[in-house]
């Protein structure tokens with residue numbers, strides 16, 4: 001909260017968030033990016049700021065399957081997981097507006113990408129290797145990282161997925177800073193993309209002449 005107030009005054013921010021909500025209509029804000037990029041943590045906070053529902057696709061897949069992702073991979077294999085992931089995300093996208101965090105591989109599926117384009121605004125949380133490895137090192141529930149050297153796997157995924165993630169509507173650098181700093185950058189980028197930052201900029205300038213807009 002302190003950070004939000006430091007970057008935009010409270011009224012400006014509230015106005016910006018209300019404009020974003022309105023501009024979204026029934027679309028979902030869809031967070032994409034590699035494991036450890038902060039999709040769930042940032043998404044949860046963003047939903048809270050926007051007063052929208054937060055949905056985590058991985059949790060929904062686990063609930064639909066009655067198994068953890070690790071169990072699904074082990075018992076049925078990755079292809080089966082991917083098919084379930086595609087179906088669950090297609091269903092979830094019918095339920096906007098919301099903030100939807102997707103698993104790292106979801107956006108690689110062309111049908112899922114098309115569905116997100118049709119019914120959402122996509123945001124790639126782009127983090128460097130060091131940040132990703134630091135974050136994923138804290139937990140061990142990711143089957144793709146359980147086999148082989150996590151650094152080598154992550155490098156490979158970065159190379160394979162980066163060009164596809166780059167198709168997202170918005171790209172925000174996810175750095176090793178408090179999550180609210182990233183949420184703030186996401187809100188500003190969303191407002192700019194949705195064409196609703198004019199009010200904020202005007203309001204901010206009127207309130208504090210010469211203040212710089214957050215990058």
Ligand code: S3P
Nearest residue numbers: 034035036058103104105142143
């Ligand atoms: C995966 C990422 C995971 C989960 C699954 C596969 C991937 O989600 O969907 O383990 O292919 O990158 P997170 O990105 O939320 O860790």
